[in-house]
Amino acid sequence: MNTLRKRVLTTLTCAALVFAAYHAWRLPFYEYAEEIYTTTKDRLFTLDWLLHLIPLLIILGLSAIAIMISISAREKLLSQNTAARRFASAHSETSGKRLPGQRASGFMVIRWISMILFSFLMIFGGTLLGARFDKISIPVFSCPVNMSQLTESSCYYLSHLADLFSLPVSDIILFFVSTIGFALVLGRMICGFLCPMGLAQDLMDLLRHRTKTEGIIMNDRMYGALVPVRWTMLFLMLGLTFIGGNFCNFCPAVTISPVLAGLQVSLFAGGFMMVIVLTGSFFKRRFFCTICPLGYLLGLFHRISPFRITKDCTACTECGACYDACPMGIKAIYKERENSDVTEITCIMCGECVRKCPEDKALSVTCLGRSVYTSSRDKVVRNYR
Ligand code: SF4
Ligand code: SF4
Ligand code: SF4
Structure with a gap:
């Protein structure tokens, strides 16, 4: 009965997602008031640019409201129900933050600098440095509606394969060579070090720690429940274009690079998806990455990444400290007793397991067999003195 209920629920979730996606194409959700897809230096930081940030501010406001409602609903539930309180204390997360006096490791500092710098370049890079790399595609979620990015994000053509194959052959070859090249060389280091959607989610996690709010630890069943959602997302990203739909209509990435570049973009489906992503990643670190279709594709190449x-x-x-710290719920890092390589395709190379x-x-995190970041008892003990 349980299995039957699970299957019915899974089927209904997938059907609802496909239905919503299809209608996101049919309804005028994704509109541009202006036919501009680039920004210029003299337009940046002007009143006009600030006005174009309003959709993002509304999205942030809605996310803050959703977070506050979730926190107060949880508190109310916990104050009334002992069983729910016990469940919450077993599934809430307060660890992961830096303690007073604790120094961030070099690996983490480089990771944050890299994410911030790359995201900045994916907003203003083309405007500041010239459109030198715009034919190069890099597999991150950073909406290329903003054509002033340093490079193009592969997400557009991956979700519009029909459009890709209508390009000149040289452009098609360049797309595949650059996308697959980055995926082969960096694997999911792209998720941990470059993707702007990853940065947005990590900032929400940082905010949770700063506001001392309890997060949610997902168990195997919860991760299992997200698997069909990930498959559906993958199907929508690669296949929607072939049945006349448009994945961009409800993609949350539309609210990062294009909005910050000062372009007028969706407040509707994509914006509301972003509210879900920001609220989800406030309580569960890298929530969107657990269902991200691009991350899944990157994971396939991650098997051979150095x-x-x-x-x-x-x-x-x-001890399980690494599992508790892992935002992707990877068990092999503490369960594996024979093989030294514990890299899974879902690993986003954030290094949290090593840190904890x-x-x-x-x-250790290694590159071509050489350790670049390794666990240390001394560092962990120092944090608890
Ligand atoms: S899983 Fe997706 S959203 Fe997350 S960092 Fe990777 S490409 Fe970006
Ligand atoms: S790898 Fe480290 S953190 Fe993970 S279970 Fe073993 S000792 Fe604990
Ligand atoms: S296994 Fe380690 S590096 Fe990979 S996602 Fe989990 S915590 Fe991050």
Whole structure:
């Protein structure tokens, strides 16, 4: 009965998502009041540019309201129900923040600088440096409606394969060479170090820690429930264009680069998706990454990427600290007892497991077999003094 209910629920969720996606194309959700897709230096930071930020401010406001409603609903539920309180204390997350006096590791500093710098270039790069790299596609979620980005984001042509194959052959070749090249060389380091959607989600996680709000720890069942959503998203991204739909109509990435560049973009389906993404990633770190179709495609190449998470199984005490810290719920990092390579296709290479591991050299991020970041008991103990 349970299995039947699960299947029915899964089927209904997938059907609702496909239905919503199809209608997002039919209704005038995704509109541009102006026919401009680029920005100029003299337009940046002007009143006109500020006015174009209003949709983003509304999205942020709606996300703040959704977060506050969720927090007060949770508090009310917990104050009335002992069983719910017990469940919440087992599934809430307060760890992960830096403690007072704790120094951020070099790996994490580089990760944050890289995400911020790349996101900045994906907003203003073309305007500031000239459109030198606009034929190069990089597999991140950073809407290329803003044509002033440093490079193009592969998400547009991946979700409009029919359009891609109508381009000149040289452009098609350049698209595949650059997209696959980046995916092969960097794998999901792209998720941990470059993607602007990843940065937006990490900022929400940072905000949660700053406001000392409890997050949600997802268990296996919760991750399992998201698998059909991820498959549906993948189907919508690659296949919607072939049945006359447009994935961009409800893609949350439309509210980052284009809006910050000062272009007039959707407040509707994409904007409301972004409210869900921001609210979800406030409570659950990298919430959208668990269902991201592009992340899934990157994961396929991650199998052969030179960047790996490796484990010295003899040093591991199976304490589970790495699993608790992992935003993608990857169990192999603490369960694996034989193989040293514990890189999974869902790993976004954030390094949180390494940072939280209390055993010397039990976990490492490596590149071509050389360690670039390794766990240290000393560093973990120092944080609790
Ligand atoms: S999983 Fe998707 S949204 Fe998340 S960082 Fe990777 S490409 Fe970006
Ligand atoms: S945190 Fe380190 S010691 Fe603990 S289970 Fe993970 S790898 Fe093993
Ligand atoms: S396994 Fe480690 S590096 Fe990969 S997502 Fe989990 S915490 Fe991040």
